[in-house]
Amino acid sequence: MLEIKNLHARIAEDGTEIIRGLNLTVKAGEVAAIMGPNGSGKSTLSYILSGRSDYEVTEGEILYNGESILELDPAERASKGIFLAFQYPVEIPGVATMQFLKVAMNEQRKARGEEELTTPEFIRRVKESAAELKINMDMLKRPLNVGFSGGEKKRAEILQMALLQPQLCVLDETDSGLDIDALKIVADGVNALKSPDRATIVITHYQRLLDYIVPDSVHVLYKGQIIRSGDKELALELEANGYADIIGAAA
Amino acid sequence: MNIQTQPRLSAAESALIDAYNASFGDLPGNGAVASARDRLLDDLKTNGLPTRRIEAWHYTDLKTLLRAVPTETSTAVIDAQTPFVAGSPVLAVLQGKIDTKASVEGVVVGAFADMLREGTAAPGLSVIDGDDAIGRINGSFVRDGYVLEVPADAELETPLEIQAIHGGGQVHTRFPVSFGANSKATVIERHAATGDGAAFVSSVSDISIGDGADVTWVIVQQQGADDTHLGQIRIRVGADAKLKLFVINAGGKLVRQELRIDVAGENAELTLRGVNLLGGDTHTDVTLVLAHNVPNTSSTEVFRNVVFDRARGVFQGMIKVALDAQKTDAKMSCNTLLLSDDADFSAKPELEIFADDVVCGHGATVADIDDNHLYYLMARGIPENKARAMLVNAFVAEIVEELEDEQLVEALEGIISAWLVKHA
Numbered sequence: 001m002l003e004i005k006n007l008h009a010r011i012a013e014d015g016t017e018i019i020r021g022l023n024l025t026v027k028a029g030e031v032a033a034i035m036g037p038n039g040s041g042k043s044t045l046s047y048i049l050s051g052r053s054d055y056e057v058t059e060g061e062i063l064y065n066g067e068s069i070l071e072l073d074p075a076e077r078a079s080k081g082i083f084l085a086f087q088y089p090v091e092i093p094g095v096a097t098m099q100f101l102k103v104a105m106n107e108q109r110k111a112r113g114e115e116e117l118t119t120p121e122f123i124r125r126v127k128e129s130a131a132e133l134k135i136n137m138d139m140l141k142r143p144l145n146v147g148f149s150g151g152e153k154k155r156a157e158i159l160q161m162a163l164l165q166p167q168l169c170v171l172d173e174t175d176s177g178l179d180i181d182a183l184k185i186v187a188d189g190v191n192a193l194k195s196p197d198r199a200t201i202v203i204t205h206y207q208r209l210l211d212y213i214v215p216d217s218v219h220v221l222y223k224g225q226i227i228r229s230g231d232k233e234l235a236l237e238l239e240a241n242g243y244a245d246i247i248g249a250a251a
Numbered sequence: 252m253n254i255q256t257q258p259r260l261s262a263a264e265s266a267l268i269d270a271y272n273a274s275f276g277d278l279p280g281n282g283a284v285a286s287a288r289d290r291l292l293d294d295l296k297t298n299g300l301p302t303r304r305i306e307a308w309h310y311t312d313l314k315t316l317l318r319a320v321p322t323e324t325s326t327a328v329i330d331a332q333t334p335f336v337a338g339s340p341v342l343a344v345l346q347g348k349i350d351t352k353a354s355v356e357g358v359v360v361g362a363f364a365d366m367l368r369e370g371t372a373a374p375g376l377s378v379i380d381g382d383d384a385i386g387r388i389n390g391s392f393v394r395d396g397y398v399l400e401v402p403a404d405a406e407l408e409t410p411l412e413i414q415a416i417h418g419g420g421q422v423h424t425r426f427p428v429s430f431g432a433n434s435k436a437t438v439i440e441r442h443a444a445t446g447d448g449a450a451f452v453s454s455v456s457d458i459s460i461g462d463g464a465d466v467t468w469v470i471v472q473q474q475g476a477d478d479t480h481l482g483q484i485r486i487r488v489g490a491d492a493k494l495k496l497f498v499i500n501a502g503g504k505l506v507r508q509e510l511r512i513d514v515a516g517e518n519a520e521l522t523l524r525g526v527n528l529l530g531g532d533t534h535t536d537v538t539l540v541l542a543h544n545v546p547n548t549s550s551t552e553v554f555r556n557v558v559f560d561r562a563r564g565v566f567q568g569m570i571k572v573a574l575d576a577q578k579t580d581a582k583m584s585c586n587t588l589l590l591s592d593d594a595d596f597s598a599k600p601e602l603e604i605f606a607d608d609v610v611c612g613h614g615a616t617v618a619d620i621d622d623n624h625l626y627y628l629m630a631r632g633i634p635e636n637k638a639r640a641m642l643v644n645a646f647v648a649e650i651v652e653e654l655e656d657e658q659l660v661e662a663l664e665g666i667i668s669a670w671l672v673k674h675a
Contacts, residue, residue, distance in 0.1 A: 050630050051629075051630075052626055052630075053622075053626070054622075073629060073635065074626060074629035074630045075629040075630075075632050075633055075634045075635060075638070077630075078629070078630055078631055078632035079632045084630055086627070086630075089627070090621075090623050090624060090627050092624050092627065092628075092642070092645065093645065093649055094642075094644070094645025094646060094647075094648050094649040095628075095641055095642070095645045100628070100631075100641075103633055103637070103641065104628075104631040104632050104633055107632050107633050107634060107637065108631075108632035111632065111634075143645075160631060164631065164632070
């Protein structure tokens with residue numbers, strides 16, 4: 001589903017190279033975990049997948065379902081089914097959450113040539129998904145993410161994912177700032193979306209989240225490259241020994 | 252020998268003087284009114300229209316900006332529009348003329364033309380200060396308007412709409428309105444055009460809010476693309492009174508809306524809000540002079556501006572706190588979204604404080620749309636143009652939502668989204 005080949009990317013503003021020859025393949029149905037120390041390029045990779053214009057790809061290719069997505073803007077990528085759950089979702093005063101959800105769902109449907117949802121159908125879907133994520137409907141009456149607690153923001157991200165039904169889900173540090181109960185709810189939400197035609201990339205610092213979202217593959221990102229790949233045992237090894245051994249071995 | 256140098260008259264100044272001379276004997280008013288008008292016009296002849304050298308008009312050089320003035324009053328027959336808020340009573344002012352048969356339950360309705368003929372209007376045909384060009388022009392030319400009195404303790408259940416519609420030409424109106432003690436009312440002052448020709452409009456609303464009254468006043472300015480709109484609202488606020496003043500500018504070619512407010516009674520609470528939607532090659536100026544004259548009063552002022560194309564906007568906000576107006580609490584902010592490289596906005600907040608125990612603050616920001624917000628919306632599949640429109644809308648909608656009346660909020664949001672569809 002996703003094939004990243006020899007990707008090089010830098011910050012557009014100052015030219016700092018962050019991703020330096022990254023290779024990664026994620027198949028449909030797969031849950032891939034990307035781990036790595038601070039500053040290794042994990043969040044940058046998620047932004048580049050989503051099409052954020054603050055980063056430029058200077059070399060390499062990103063193929064999604066066999067097609068390059070490098071020329072697509074974030075909205076086009078989203079309507080093709082790429083979803084990034086943000087580490088720090090922004091607060092947008094004045095934009096009502098429900099209105100935002102409806103516009104996002106319908107714009108994606110329009111872009112794919114599907115019928116727009118009727119209001120009752122839209123509300124039914126939101127209520128259903130919100131209940132599963134233990135999100136109070138009152139929270140959705142507020143402006144988008146405004147005044148949401150850290151946990152509420154993360155749940156709101158997973159709610160958006162559930163409603164938009166993406167094919168490729170990228171979760172950027174979704175576990176940060178969550179207590180164990182919230183973590184379970186979020187992980188259940190992610191697991192509920194697991195299907196043979198959907199892939200998930202879980203970016204995380206810690207093994208903890210991977211107890212709940214069990215990965216098929218684990219990749220260690222360091223200085224903009226995947227320096228080691230393995231199965232879920234690799235995450236446990238990292239937890240026990242830290243990154244130093246692996247980084248040492250790769251150097 | 253002294254050589255007197257008369258300043259050269261601009262085309263617009265000459266047109267105004269000619270229009271005055273041409274309407275001699277036709278403008279309503281008794282002798283006292285006629286002399287008041289003559290004095291105001293003499294001032295106009297002597298001083299001319301204000302230029303950038305006059306501090307109060309520094310960012311709106313009326314002499315330069317006002318290129319021409321239509322001389323004729325249009326005689327076309329036009330109809331009133333549907334009410335801004337469904338179900339509210341409408342007092343129509345068509346081509347500057349009121350409907351003398353109009354009535355509204357619970358409100359005493361009179362004609363300003365009658366006040367002019369009887370001479371009771373004469374004392375009010377005056378300027379607030381030497382730089383009051385709008386008072387001068389309106390006082391010289393005003394022909395009609397509604398005189399409204401909301402009796403003490405009365406409560407109007409639906410908003411009352413003053414609907415001024417014109418089809419071009421000169422229109423000069425005045426609306427003296429008094430709200431009795433402990434009355435409660437919402438008034439919508441709406442100015443709109445049929446779009447049939449350029450207009451030169453001056454309109455003064457002269458308002459007195461009695462002790463304990465609770466008043467919401469909404470100015471909706473939707474003049475035509477070639478129109479000049481000179482609006483002024485003078486408000487005196489009594490003790491324990493609440494005033495919510497909301498101004499939306501969504502039209503006109505050259506617009507100045509002055510808000511001149513005197514807080515004259517203790518414990519008065521003011522909420523002043525404004526939205527300026529500016530596009531095309533237009534110039535729009537909102538000038539606020541707010542005087543806290545007595546102790547223990549509070550006010551908040553928030554103005555939001557979105558500027559597209561080659562539009563220019565001005566906000567001047569002056570808060571004056573008198574020597575004995577202790578415990579005044581006033582906060583003013585002016586935030587602008589500049590959405591084109593050729594757009595321009597000048598913000599001039601001013602505080603003039605003589606009391607020593609007050610809380611006063613002001614802030615002004617000018618920015619483009621936040622890239623992080625835009626990215627977030629796009630990352631959810633919302634195309635860029637739609638995402639931008641949502642964010643611009645959000646920027647101003649926040650202010651509108653503060654009005655409690657849901658129907659009113661919806662009507663205002665309707666103006667904003669329709670305007671954005673046209674201009675964004």
